[in-house]
Amino acid sequence: MKKINVLKPVLVSNQQRARENRKVFDKMNSLVINIIGSPGAGKTSFIKNIVTNLKTKYKILVIEGDIKGQIDSKTISRLGVDVIQINTVTECHLDAFMTAQALGRIKKKYDLVLVENVGNLVCPAEFEIGEDYKLAILSTPEGDDKPLKYPLLFHLARVIVINKCDLLPYVDFGVGDAIRNIRKENPGATIFEVAAKTGAGFDKVCKHLEKEIHARKKKNTR
Ligand SMILES: Nc1nc2c(ncn2[C@@H]2O[C@H](COP(=O)(O)OP(=O)(O)O)[C@@H](O)[C@H]2O)c(=O)[nH]1
Ligand SMILES: [Mg+2]
Structure with missing residues (x-):
């Protein structure tokens, strides 16, 4: 029997479309x-913190990817920024x-576009959407071994956020072990430790994002 690999052509055509998206975002x-x-890692809570801290200085758009419903879109809309919902219906990732x-x-034009992908550590890593980069969120109750078990995401992500650090006294999660595991997959990743529930650590994340927003603008005006 002849085996046909359909994933490769799917990914190639996805990548071509992602390049087109990139051109639009560049403009x-x-x-x-x-x-x-993962579902529940704190993606929406992370976005809420960023939006709350930066919305008066920058124009922000949030794109929410969910299999069904608009729960997160409604939460983010209440913060007064523009939100677009994508429902993937059967797919476990945005493409x-x-x-x-x-x-x-x-x-309109936006300085910052935050895309919340469907909660999943596997498929979303494989499909580019035209982003500048991937940001992975790992929350402490998930365990510090996840970077080794889901290596593609942690290998590709330029920024990795360890969330729910307020729960460290109650969960088996070694921050040092997690960072070592991340570094095995991705020595150059920028890593932040935060608690989206309390806002701890977001001063550093926002400073980093502000630098990137300005660098992005300079790149385009060159
Ligand atoms: N204790 C604690 N809970 C958090 C933190 N961040 C998010 N949560 C909670 O985790 C749950 C899932 O968060 P959510 O942002 O919806 O995760 P998402 O599914 O990845 O978007 C919610 O009940 C949040 O209140 C955190 O830093 N610490
Ligand atoms: Mg969410």
Whole structure:
């Protein structure tokens, strides 16, 4: 029996579409971050902190990817920034074609576009959407071994956020072990330790993002 590998052509056409999306984001001068993590890791809570801290200085768009419903979109809308919902229905990740549909609904320019991918540590890592980079969120109750068990995401992510650090006294999670495991997959990643519930650690994350927003603008005006 002949085996046909359909994943490769799917990924190649996805990548072509992602490049087209990238050109549109470039025209808007936007820093685009693809936020990936398990269900419940704190992706929406992370976005809430960033939006709350930066919304008066920068124009922010949030794209929410969920299989069904608009729960997170409604939460983010209440903060007073623009939100676009993508429902993937059967898919466990966003892809470049779904993102292109969202792009068609954008009417303004944004400094920062935060994309909350579908909660999943596997598939979202494989599909580019036209982002500047992937940001992985790992929360402490998930365990410090996850970077070794889901290496692709932690290998590709430029920024890795360890969330729910307020729970460290109650969970078996070694921050040092987690960082060592991340470094095995990705020696150059920028790592932040935060608690989205309390806001701890977000001063550093926001400073980093502000630098990147400005660097992104300079790059485009060159
Ligand atoms: N203790 C604690 N809980 C958190 C933290 N961040 C998020 N949560 C809670 O974790 C749950 C899932 O968070 P959410 O942001 O919806 O995760 P998402 O599914 O990745 O978007 C919610 O009940 C949040 O209040 C944190 O830093 N510490
Ligand atoms: Mg969420």
